[in-house]
Amino acid sequence: MYIKQVIIRGFKTYKEQTTLDEDFSSGTNVVVGFNGSGKSNFFQAILFVLSDQFSSLRAETRKALLHEGAGQAVLTAYVEVVLDNSDRRIPLETDSVSIRRLIGVKKDDWLLEGKHATKAEIFGLLEGAGFAKTSPYYIVQQGKVSELTMMTDAQRLGLLKSISGAGVWAERRGESVKIMEDTSTRKMRIEGLISDIEQKLQNLEEEQRELRECERLEARRRTLEYALADREWRSAQQRIEVLEDKRFTASKDLRDLQGKVADVRQRAAQAEADAEKLEEQRRLATEALANLETERDRRFEALTKAGLAAEEESRQRKEGEARNDQKLADLAAARQMVQEAAEAVQKEQPEVQAAEAAFRELEQQRQVAAAEREQLLAKQGRRQQFSSVEERNRALDQELAARGQKLDEARRKIDVCNERERKREEAQKKATEVAGTGRAELAGKETQLKDLGQEVRSLGSRLDKHAEDLRLLHQDRNKALRDLDTLRKEVTTCRNRLDGTMPRSNRQAVSAVLRWAAEQGMQDRIKGTVLSHIEVAPTFRAAVETFAGTALFNVLAMDDDAAAQAVKHVRVRRLGAVVVTPLSQLTAKTHKFPVMDGVKPLVDVVKCPEWVRPAVQQIFGRAVVCSSMELCEEVARHHGIDAISLDGDRVGRKGVITGGFQDPQRFVRLNLSEAIRVAEQKLHQAERKMPDFDAQIETVTEGQNALHMERDGKHQQREKLRAEMQRLVEEVKTAEETLARCSREVTELREWRHRMEVLIREGEASMALKRAERASRSLNGLTAAEERRLQALTEQIQELQGQELQAQEALKVLEASLEEKQAQLESSLRPRLHLLELEVASTSQEETAERAEEAVQIQGRMQKEHSEALSRLAKESEELRRLGERCGECQKHREELAAEEQRSADQAAQASVRLDQILAEQAAQSNKKAEVDTKLQGLAAAPAEVEQCRQLAKGELVQELSEAARRLQGFQHVNRKAVEQFENFSEQLKDLRDRKQDVEKGEASIAEAIQQIDAQKEESVHQTLRKVNSNFQQVFSEMVPGGVGQLHVTRQGQGETQESEPGLGDMLGVRIEVSFTGQAQSFLSMHQLSGGQKTVVALSLVFAIQRLEPAPFYLLDEVDAALDASYRTALANLIARTAKTSQVIMTTFRPETLEKADRCYRVYQRNRASRIDAVSREVAADLLREQDRLAQAEAEEALREA
Structure with a gap:
């Protein structure tokens, strides 16, 4: 395991997030950087996560x-150390x-693999992975080596004891x-308790003897009291039996009178209910009458x-028809006038064309003759114009x-x-x-x-029929809705009255449970109350309701789970009491x-579904x-x-009788339940009819909508036809205008072509003459024939001019007449015809007729609705009058019943x-008997002694009872718990003796454990001293080739020794002696060494301690800051050997360590924030050289300033 990142x-x-761009090596890693760049802070960041140095931080710490610098303030900081766990030294499968530690001004959190963890969990994992608390030298900070060089022998001994775990053994x-x-304190306390209990037991033996005599006298007193109470009980029982006979007779009389009162009250209640019902009907009828009058006025x-x-x-409609007829007449007249004008134009056009053709012919002849004449005249003048035939x-x-x-x-152009x-x-x-x-x-x-208009009117009639059908359906549906409201009110009224018969807590809880079941969709598991599922004949309702009560x-x-959920719902919300x-x-x-006449099992009179039968x-x-009541008593007895x-x-199985007069108005639960059931059945039947009404209304509405859609479609078709007609009118108008325009253009083209043809004829004639003239070989002028031709042409031209003028005048007259007719046709008649056609196409009398017919249909429907409203109003008025008469009769009947009720109530x-x-006397005797019963139950006496006391007179019993009471006065202070206390203290004494042995x-076990701890502590310290001494000798020889070092233990009263002798109390310290030459006589102690030599010894001790528990x-x-170059090289070699088994991360200013480094890192600052990068060994060496140069420059500057 090692640090990766x-x-x-x-x-x-380190302000911004800083991450190593290359993971740490598992061997030697060297971190370099200028002073103040942040090397030590990087080292502190690792300690912040892995060391106990920053375990408890105050807010100011x-x-x-947190980073302080320019820019936005940093409120939180974190350091995350990623450990390689491929060897699974940390028991996590990754x-x-x-491991991340996140701090802020008010927080300090630890994260393990991104999840929150406690500091104890984190350090527990690290300790299990090899980070021993007793060996603090796996992290060596600046000043730690110097601290070792300054230690005294006693401090060095304390350090080695701490490393050996002596502190743990001491704890x-x-x-x-x-x-x-x-344990000693508990033992003394137990011995004291044993002594006290033994004294108490001696005292309790005397108290037990007094208690036995007292109990004998009390037994006698109880026997005498029992005998006297038995006499009183028998006397009360005899009086109760006499009073019971009287009660039976009085009760029978009262029951008969109460039955009469109940019958009258029941009839009065029925009359009251009938009156209320009639009043409600009259009120509803009055409201209905007012509504009908309003409806009549509205209709x-x-x-x-x-x-x-x-x-x-x-x-x-009439005005529209008149206007439409006028438009049609004007349209027909306009069409006739256009037709006549067009025929007239067509008739005159041939005449104009013939006159124009004659005029054009004469004009052409004149122009040809004039051209020939001009050519002859030109030929005549060429003799003077040209000097030769060639020039001509x-x-x-x-x-x-x-x-x-x-x-x-x-x-x-003609083409x-x-x-x-x-x-x-x-x-x-x-x-x-x-x-x-x-x-x-x-x-x-x-x-x-026109056809579409007929179809639209037919659809209008069908729509009117559908509207009438829909009105009747809505009328029936509204009546059904009013009936539904009446039934719902009746159900609500009955439910409210039924809820009023329940205790408030039950009412609230039951309503809440049923409402909760509906909300949760549990109606199939919560089935309502028992009352809602049973039916009882009217004869047995009073008995059933009295017996069941709130049950x-x-x-x-249906099951336990549903019942438990319902009860929990009521209990959690404190809604009251409910039985599920x-x-x-x-x-x-x-x-x-029993099979008897007049006796019937109560369960047989209750009808219910089979699944309710168990309840x-x-x-x-x-x-x-x-x-009868007599049968009840007989059956119960x-x-x-x-x-x-x-x-x-009611007569209970133990003989208890309850009942008496009962107000019939109290037995309404089953009646109300039956009324609710009947009303709900009617309500369900009425509700089932509503979908039928809705379906019929929907069907008729759909049919009506379909007809509306069809009529709208016909309207759209009609509008489309009108648009088509308007388009056709416009097309006809455009075509006729095009026809007129083309006719004018054709006339103009023909006239222009005629001029071109005349020009061609003139040119051809002139060219023929010029060719003939060119063919002549002389310039002699005109021949005789040409002279005659010139003369003839002159005369012909004059004649043709006169004919042309006459033809032109005739043509102008014909053209003026034709143009006038054409102008009237194109400018007046046709535009007016087109305008009339557009008006006829854009308007139609069909819509007006449809609206008129629809208005007539609406009027008929309104007339029918008004007649129906008048009819219903008359019927409702008659019904209101009849209800008023019935209310009067009912009031009179109620008054008679009230008088009869008062008479019967007085008798009752x-x-x-x-x-x-x-009953009062009977109750007094019963109470007396009950008191005696209670007294007898509290008096325990032997039957034989009681029987003997019964033979004595009452006075003798009282005298003997007084004597017993007097003697008991002497035992008032007797300890009633003497026996019990003696047994308890005996058991306590036994327990205390057992506890004393434990x-x-x-x-003894603890004393033995202390001896073992002392022995283990001593052995651990001796073993640590031996190992550290051995490791120190080995490490010092590696650091100082040929050198020798050793540790000496100094003891009280003895000289120095190198052996680990038994006994820790006489140890004074651990002394270090070294020889850098290897000669025995050259051993020196720490205070005799130079600074560099002390550092070598301190580092040797550090590595010796590290090898104790790697x-x-x-x-x-x-x-290596204070080492000479030779020792730095030895240290680098030592670190390299250590890195073969453990990772080393080291900050340095010396180049010797770089030579053995597996990976180098550079710390630098940018914008006053530290950063770290992986660099090559050469770059790191350059940085160290630059650091040395800067340090030397600063030293020289300081010397110059000095």
Whole structure:
């Protein structure tokens, strides 16, 4: 086992969490660093966890251990040491064990493997792993070596004794001596007690003789008292028997009168209940009448509103129909006008086209003739223009080329015009088809819209029927709900009255148990009270209820566990008292009952389910019900069972009679239970009907919703049709507008093409003339024929101009007429037609008609509901009048019963007074008899002596009793417990003598143990001295080659000796003598050595002590600081040999140790916080050299300053 890792945070100079970047080696580990960097604090951190040095820390000490520096204050700190546990020296099944100590200003916690542990547990594990408390030198701090060099011989002896465990043996011996002293004290105390008890026993022997004489006289006195009490008992019994006969007669008379009173009261109670019921019915009828009047007014108001709404909808329907008819008429007229205007346009278009064609022909002829004339005139003038035929031909060629290009461009434009005209004609055809198709579809949509209107009206009628059915179902359901409320009130009233018959503690507890069972879902294990599961005929109810009493409210549980839970629930919450009967523990036992007329087992009159039978048997199984009180007494006297009369008078099996007058109003528990049972049955039946109502309402509602959805679907279809019709109207409008636009464009294209054709003809004619002119070989001007042609062309042009003007005027007239008709058609007639079609498509009289029909249906339904409300109001008024008459009759009957009750009660009161007088005297005699019975039970006397006393007269008995009492006066101070005390003290004396023997044995054992402890302590010290001396010689020879060292024990009265002689009391100290040369005559003591030599001796002693009980690892803090170089090398070799079996962690400033180190670590500071890193041996050596350089520089600086 060795230290693998150390984690520090917040401890002294280590602010941030500091972790070794490389685990410690299991061999030699050297920690280096500059002064003040935190080496010693790192060493202190390990001690903080593993050493007992920081075991108990005060608050100021803990605060001093926390890091103090710039920045945020550190409130907590911890140090965690991770130990390698691969050898399982610590009994934990892990290869490494983490021990963390966490401190704050107010806390100090230990964690083992991340779990909280106590300091004792931690140090117990460490001690078991080899960290002996008696060997403190596995951790060697700064100054420890110097402390050893300064020790005296006596201090050195004390150290070795401590290491040997002498302190432990001394503690054990002290404990044994203390036990020995306590044992002696106990022995002396026991001997004193034995002496006292022996004296008390002598005194008690005399007191026993006086006690026996006193007891004889008391026995005689008790016999005499018993005889006198027996005389009194017999006299009281005779008087009781006489009074019993009188009581029987008086009781019979009183019972007859009370029966009469009870009968009258029962009838009065029934009349009272009937009156209350009638009053409740009248109150409910009054409330119902008020509700019906309110409903009537509400229905009338609804009817009035429905009528007004129907009138308004009818008016709107008529106005809408009139507007719709007008729109349809306007639409038909507009269509007729559009059709006539279109026919007129179509009729005039051929005339206009013919006139336009004639005009264009004349214009073309005129333009061709004019072009030919201009060409002839140009030819005529070229003679003066050109000087040669070649010049003329060149000019003509240019003109021909230019004119040819213009003709080609004109022909291309004609082709483009033809293509545009073809497209416009196709668009006209398509627009015509679209307009025709749209109008045909529009007509079909109008037919569909009418059909949908019929379907919507049909759905409205069906919805009205469903609404009426739903109203009737809700009306029936509301009536059923009112009946349910009445039944629930009746059940609640009966339950409250039944709860009122229970004691408060029982009522609260039983209610709590039943409520708890319902909350816990234990209704199948907690079954309610006995009363809720039994039925009794009215004849036997008084007897059953009187006999059972509060047992009727026993709660039934199916098993023990449920019963225990229920009782615990009541007890924990202090809810009162409850009896829970576990049925699993009961068995139905059968008893033999007498077979007699008028006698019946009480259990047979109680009807119940079989699983309740054991509980019923437990309550009523040992009793019978009798028809008379005489039968009850006979059965109880001869058969030893309880008997009860039909009136509730009870005779116990021991002869005790209870009963008397019972108010019939008290026997209501079974009646109320029966009423609750009947009302609950009716309630359950009514509740079972509610789902039927709900199902029917749901069915009708679903049908109504389906019809609503269907009607909404039809409305959506109608809206969709209207949207389609509007779309079709827009499409037709767009198509007709497109048709008109294309017609205009075609006309424009044809006119433009005509101009191009004229231009082409003119150009072709001009080019023909120019070619003919170019073919001529002279510049002589016009020929005779050309002259004549020029003259003819001039005349033709003038004639064509006159014809063209006439044709143009005729064309303008025709075009103006056609344009006027087209303008009226396109700008007025068609837009108006489209507007009317949109209005007709967007509005429909069907909705208005539907609303009007629906308003009429609502009015009819409201009229029917109003009539029904009036009918119910009349019936309820008649019922209220009838109930008033019945209440009057009932009040009169109650008054008659009250008078009769008063008369019977007075007679019964007189009989009761007579019976009370008899019972009072009988009770007095019974009390006297009971007192005598009690007195006789307390007097124990021999039957023979009592019989002798009965022969004496009463005076003689009294005289003899007085004499006995006088003699007993002399024994007032006798010790009544003399015999008992004598026996007790005898037993105590025996016990004390046994205890004295045990104490003496223990005392001898303790003395023997003390001797063994002294011997073991002496042996342990001697053995430790021998081992340490041997180890010291070996270690010193390793540290100082050729040197010799040894330990000498100095004793009182003797010289120094090296042997471990017996006896520790005469030891004065341990002296160290060493020779660095190995010569016997050169041995020196510690005060004769130099500082370095003392350090070598001290270190040798430290390693000798360590070898006494090797530890898993050693911590050495700068132990080589005062050694010379040669000794440091020897120390490094010694540490290397030690590291083969135990881990060594050492801080140093010397390079010799580095050469033997397995791993090196550097401590440094950054931002005033310490850190530690693993470094190579070379880096560590460089750091040490730098440290030496700095130290030398500081020394030189100090010398210069000095």
